Amino acid sequence: MTVFSIKNVGVFNGEAIERPTELYFQGSPGNILDNDLGTAGTIDGTNCTLIPGLIDAKIDGDASTAMLPKFATFGVTTLIDSSSGTAESSAMREASARNAAMPSYLASGSPVGSGGSDSDAFKKFPYRSIRQISTPAEAESFVATHSTGPVRSDFIKVIAEDPGLDDDTLVALVEAAHRRGMLAVAHASQTSAYRRVMEAGFDVVTPAPITGALDSDVVRGFAEKKIAVIPTLYFLRHIMRMGKIDEHNFSFAVDAVRILHQAGVPICAGTSANDEEGFTVGFGDALHEELKLLVEAGLSNKEVLQAATSVPSEVFRLHDRGTLKPGTRADLVLVEGNPLEDIAASLRIVKVWIHGVEVGNGEQSEGEDNGE
Structure with a gap:
């Protein structure tokens, strides 16, 4: 299992934005995880918010x-x-x-x-x-x-x-x-x-x-x-x-x-x-x-x-998505800013993952290793 993490990020939990925190997910195909099982790559989410796909x-x-x-x-x-x-x-x-x-x-x-x-x-x-x-x-x-x-x-x-x-x-x-x-x-x-x-x-x-x-x-x-x-x-x-x-x-x-x-x-x-x-x-x-x-x-x-x-x-009974809870699909959107303060932040997209696959890569994300 290949695991990635997004650190120092605000996470929209459906009601509010938890910040700063860290979210782990499994790569291609993959779900959101509840703990670190040994990450292969880390993405820095400073000043960003993670929302569900x-x-x-x-x-x-x-x-x-x-x-x-x-x-x-x-x-x-x-x-x-x-x-x-x-x-x-x-x-x-x-x-x-x-x-x-x-x-x-x-x-x-x-x-x-x-x-x-x-x-x-x-x-x-x-x-x-x-x-x-x-x-x-x-x-x-x-x-x-x-x-x-x-x-x-x-x-x-x-x-x-x-x-x-x-x-x-x-x-x-x-x-x-x-x-x-x-x-x-x-x-x-x-x-x-x-x-x-x-x-x-x-x-x-x-x-x-x-x-x-x-x-x-x-x-x-x-x-x-x-x-x-x-x-x-x-x-x-x-x-x-x-x-x-x-x-x-x-x-x-x-x-x-x-x-x-x-x-x-x-x-x-x-x-x-x-x-x-x-x-x-x-x-x-x-x-x-x-x-x-x-x-x-x-x-x-x-x-x-x-x-x-x-x-x-x-x-539509799609219970495997729509939230960032552990066990749901890693459909993730990383945006710059806070969409609860400014809804236009939803369009300031930094990265997107679908079922743990980074959009634009065409294959499993390799993360961004910052040496930590």
Whole structure:
């Protein structure tokens, strides 16, 4: 076992920054360790903070395998794709698995929807393909097909805009997913769709609503059911500036994030990062912009870091990451400064490791021996 240490560093423990301290981790592939088992290399973390690898909870990777190292460079070590088609997602999985220094990749495969009546979603959001169904029986078949075998999805994604799939079909999709231990993620940008998502029992919804203010009973229902929200504020601001929605729509989204957060609804950071012409949002850098917007929407710096680490790991059941506890993956980001004082410090990246592999090396880190 090859062990490395980062010394004299502030470590974000999920609630505060412990400093100065020392963290040990195993190299390629490797986890965080609770003690020194004989280090092969030491990295000096003076004036730096160590945070868990960031999780982008909403991307649209298509089959753009070249985006993987871009995300990694920006400290994004786990990608959750709920927009790309099934074939494209398979290609991305293979590319991620081939190189230990690339981000982990999870995906829903092709989202499911009614195809015709919810076509307005295509005008504002870059869904490349939607699997069309119309009945509860077809919902059951869709989930069964995507729960096993070569086209298995990590979770299901449903277009829940109104009008669209009827309530019985939405419920059938959620119940079929839950019977198979899968999460049900909804696309809902309307306040009316948020109510339908709540009533159907979805686990996650994206983006933040843009058509009006949420009713108090819907906010309360989201909090009671712990339905997580991925606001994608950076993407919404981007399409606002492109004229696809107006400033009033965007203000509804920001207000919704503030109200949902105050009510205790889990908030996950996600970007809808994509390279679709007319919708393009950068791979990796956009997540850091999303963090700033979440601060503006009322989250503290600590809560914003949680939204990009421990909260999505909990929501998406990725219990091997999202924290810096011994035994979890050595997905690590070393940044200059203190992101609890200045969230922009998240972008002042010194080094990144994915499962103990230093990004940029392509192989196990050799550390930086300072003679101590």
